[in-house]
Amino acid sequence: MKKRGIGIGCTFYGTGYGNGFPDISTAFVEIHDDGSVLILTGAVDCGQGSTTVLTQIAAEELGIPTDMVTITCADTGCTPDSGTTAATRQTYTTGNAIRLACQKAKKTLLEWAAKELGTNTIEGLVIAEGKIMVKGHPQKSITFKEACAKARFAGNRLIGEASFTTHATQVNMEDGQGAPYWPYAFGTQIAEVEVDTETGKVEVLRIVAAQDVGKAINPQSVEGQIEGGVAQGLGWSLLEEVKLSSGNITNPAFSSYLIPTVLDMPEIETYIIESHEPTGPYGAKGVGEPAMLSAAPAILNAIHDAIGVRINDLPATPEKILEALQEKK
Amino acid sequence: MTIGKSLPRYEGLGKVTGQAKFPADYYMPGMLYGKTLRTPLASAKILRLDTSKAESLRGVAKVVTAQDIPGENGHGVIFPDAPILVEDRVRSINDAIALVAAESEEIAEEALSLIKVEYEELPAVYDPREAMKEDSPLVWDKGNILYHLPIRKGDVEKGFREADVIVENKYSTQMVDHAFLQPEAALSYIDETGNLVLRVATQYVHWDRTEIARALNININQVRVVCATVGGAFGGREDMTLQLHCSLLTWLTKRPVKMVYSREESFKAHSKRHPIYMKYKTGCTKEGKLIALEAEFIGDAGAYSSWSPNILRKSAVHATGPYYVPNVKVDAYAVHTNNPFTGAMRGFGAAQPPIAYEAQMDLLAKELGLHPFTIRWRNAFEEGSETATGQILETSVGLKETLLATAKAYGWDVEKLY
Amino acid sequence: MIGTKSFEAIVNGEQVKLNIPQNLRLIDVLRNYLGLTGTKEGCGEGECGACTVLVDGEPYNSCLLFALQVQNKNILTIEGLASYNNLHPLQESFLEHGAVQCGYCTPGMLLVAKALLDKNPNPTREEIKVAISGNLCRCTGYSKIVDAISAVAEKGVKR
Structure with missing residues (x-):
């Protein structure tokens, strides 16, 4: 008999290295004669999309389109240390470093432009539509490109360097008290499953996933992280297990260590919640790891809802489900 | 202007055209192929290591053992306790024993088969709960318990006395592999200035550089690590796998060396997600408000430390789930065994506790006749909430919004469920 | 030898x-x-x-x-499948729909998708899933890959 059930999983995740560990990213920026930009940062893109997001942050801060931004990442021969691509930290920590570095380069440019445009403070200028304009009097402007060339010819160097440290405090080793991580990310996922009580097989029919990411710099990328996180959570709860015999891995192959294929995956509905983190770049905090947390408990709770037995020992294989059903009888 | 826009991947063009260079896609004229000999035993002493036959095989450029390492023979993200090549004591299966660089992969493979190792097998322990006992075989002489973090908040005994419902259960999670699709690979060479260059897929080029300099006993500025396109990582590329081996072979032969792992070797070489044994006792009032929580985590660190202390700390800090609990007692342990070492994997110790705490929430709700949404809503963190470690969540606590969004998508009548 | x-x-x-x-x-x-x-x-x-x-x-x-x-x-x-200046519609669609993360599965996915669309220019979502079920992806959860292939099928573009 096939029985359906629905389950929910709520989770949270402290991002960053945490516990007072030096959690620092550094970025360099250089604006060229034609207004195009080079960013240097040590941040590795493992495929999750940090390079794209960091480019967007630089473009936004400088008021230019992203196709004017080139970024070189993760070469110790030319990029500064930006920490590990881990702990859901690159958008937040390196994003902040790039934002600060761009502000420094921009300040030099605007100081030159303020003189050129006869403004008494750079606060009176705005960069938009390829121009540096006087606020409230946009008729007075200079193209961004011309400003960069002239400012550099006048002897300025439009460069910026900045480091950003994510704050975290060590916990007390006696009672664990402290503020070990910042910021925290939150998520809820609800799963609907169908359990075949004859075979013990679980089919996940639907997952709805909502993640609080502070601000989605690139919503499609955020969705991709959530969908990929659901897949890993599903694999973890139902399929995956490194099997050991006296410390030896007996299934070191994709034929015996099963990860989800497209046919194991349900349709996933994602909801991006933007709570705005004031310390994050444009309100952003990370999404990578938090996105994989909620699917597994949601699926396990859905199995319980469907057939009235709990699998408390992962993964919830058909064998374990049949055994649990047998015990229940 | 660009924030909030779904711009396509910066590096996407190379990836859809096959032009993106992953580490195995680099070749150099005159490069050697590097291979690793790994031990088949989990706990042993090396009595004799004979590489002479392998060295005399035609086409073998170099055979490297622990004695050939110019610098420190140890690596690790916190403690450098993992051997680059085992000198005498094997602590887990697949520990690297020797390296070969040869003119072809086939010759390198053949050379590995010619290396003779004599072992004395030693007692081993494979379950962290066993490894905590006084009479357990020792993985390390200093003891098997690598880390213990207690969290104490309020008075749990009092909390449980005041609870209307208490549920108590055991949970366990399994060992898991990152299974990133691109197996480890690297190419190293000496550049025109005499410095070492390594192209590799990693999560942190600057850390790899530090580890390499320490192993080769050279200055950090003599090493350049360039990240190739990374075919997924998920935490599995934080610890050294072939970075040090490839660099050693190049440094000792002064020739380009390429190493590429098979899927099998990839499984054997990199870290795993911690299996964690969890005990949970959770109490709440009849209104469904959590009042006390007691949890124990015993995590299998395997033979080497990697990030284990940080991971079990993370388990402890996240033990309550995203809920306010006034009285909390948590003990988290990272324990060495002779299993493959465990380390970072997406979720990093915060992934295992939800298997337990979310089950407990459903069980409490069932006892009280509450909807699963209701018990979560009534305890959910919001701005100003205090965590188990006494941290006040001052900003950006979007948990309730995520609860509402998902519940509404399922058509739950949330107005009636608060 | x-x-x-x-x-x-x-x-x-x-x-x-x-x-x-x-x-x-x-x-x-x-x-x-x-x-x-x-x-x-x-x-x-x-x-x-x-x-x-x-x-x-x-x-x-x-x-x-x-x-x-x-x-x-x-x-x-x-x-x-294409030169840099002339992407195949599937390649464009993969970029547009965010179907590429680490990119290691991408070449295989694209070629399987091309083979499918060459034979069956208007497959259902299920047919797309069956066609790519022998190709593993660890990053995306497959949603956006299926979306990207569907979009090309819906456009009816064939080369």
């Missing part, structure tokens, strides 16, 4: 003639002899699909074929 043999095939529209060891896999010829490194090895046992190429229009795991098994056949690798 294993002897060498002459190998001839059309690879990405060009005639190729090589002397190769008889036991060489197709993936090794493509990567190590022809420099076509867009074909990826993920498992070496036909489980992951990263090494997929098209042989006379049909998708095959190039890690499971000896090169001599495709003697005189027409082989398409990812490098032959």
Whole structure:
């Protein structure tokens, strides 16, 4: 008999290295004669999309389109240390470093432009539509490109360097008290499953996933992280297990260590919640790891809802489900 | 202007055209192929290591053992306790024993088969709960318990006395592999200035550089690590796998060396997600408000430390789930065994506790006749909430919004469920 | 020693003639002899699909074929799907829909999708899933890959 059930999983995740560990990213920026930009940062893109997001942050801060931004990442021969691509930290920590570095380069440019445009403070200028304009009097402007060339010819160097440290405090080793991580990310996922009580097989029919990411710099990328996180959570709860015999891995192959294929995956509905983190770049905090947390408990709770037995020992294989059903009888 | 826009991947063009260079896609004229000999035993002493036959095989450029390492023979993200090549004591299966660089992969493979190792097998322990006992075989002489973090908040005994419902259960999670699709690979060479260059897929080029300099006993500025396109990582590329081996072979032969792992070797070489044994006792009032929580985590660190202390700390800090609990007692342990070492994997110790705490929430709700949404809503963190470690969540606590969004998508009548 | 043999095939529209060891896999010829490194090895046992190429229009795991098994056949690798200035609609769609993360499965996914659409220009979502079910992806959860292929099918673009 096939029985359906629905389950929910709520989770949270402290991002960053945490516990007072030096959690620092550094970025360099250089604006060229034609207004195009080079960013240097040590941040590795493992495929999750940090390079794209960091480019967007630089473009936004400088008021230019992203196709004017080139970024070189993760070469110790030319990029500064930006920490590990881990702990859901690159958008937040390196994003902040790039934002600060761009502000420094921009300040030099605007100081030159303020003189050129006869403004008494750079606060009176705005960069938009390829121009540096006087606020409230946009008729007075200079193209961004011309400003960069002239400012550099006048002897300025439009460069910026900045480091950003994510704050975290060590916990007390006696009672664990402290503020070990910042910021925290939150998520809820609800799963609907169908359990075949004859075979013990679980089919996940639907997952709805909502993640609080502070601000989605690139919503499609955020969705991709959530969908990929659901897949890993599903694999973890139902399929995956490194099997050991006296410390030896007996299934070191994709034929015996099963990860989800497209046919194991349900349709996933994602909801991006933007709570705005004031310390994050444009309100952003990370999404990578938090996105994989909620699917597994949601699926396990859905199995319980469907057939009235709990699998408390992962993964919830058909064998374990049949055994649990047998015990229940 | 660009924030909030779904711009396509910066590096996407190379990836859809096959032009993106992953580490195995680099070749150099005159490069050697590097291979690793790994031990088949989990706990042993090396009595004799004979590489002479392998060295005399035609086409073998170099055979490297622990004695050939110019610098420190140890690596690790916190403690450098993992051997680059085992000198005498094997602590887990697949520990690297020797390296070969040869003119072809086939010759390198053949050379590995010619290396003779004599072992004395030693007692081993494979379950962290066993490894905590006084009479357990020792993985390390200093003891098997690598880390213990207690969290104490309020008075749990009092909390449980005041609870209307208490549920108590055991949970366990399994060992898991990152299974990133691109197996480890690297190419190293000496550049025109005499410095070492390594192209590799990693999560942190600057850390790899530090580890390499320490192993080769050279200055950090003599090493350049360039990240190739990374075919997924998920935490599995934080610890050294072939970075040090490839660099050693190049440094000792002064020739380009390429190493590429098979899927099998990839499984054997990199870290795993911690299996964690969890005990949970959770109490709440009849209104469904959590009042006390007691949890124990015993995590299998395997033979080497990697990030284990940080991971079990993370388990402890996240033990309550995203809920306010006034009285909390948590003990988290990272324990060495002779299993493959465990380390970072997406979720990093915060992934295992939800298997337990979310089950407990459903069980409490069932006892009280509450909807699963209701018990979560009534305890959910919001701005100003205090965590188990006494941290006040001052900003950006979007948990309730995520609860509402998902519940509404399922058509739950949330107005009636608060 | 294993002897060498002459190998001839059309690879990405060009005639190729090589002397190769008889036991060489197709993936090794493509990567190590022809420099076509867009074909990826993920498992070496036909489980992951990263090494997929098209042989006379049909998708095959190039890690499971000896090169001599495709003697005189027409082989398409990812490098032959487009040039930099002229992307295949599937490639554009993968970029537009965010179907690419780490990119290691991407060449295989694209080629399997091309084979599908060449035969069945308007597949259902289920047919797309079945077609790519031999190709593993660890990053995306597959949603956006299916979306990207569907979008091309809906447009009815065929080349």
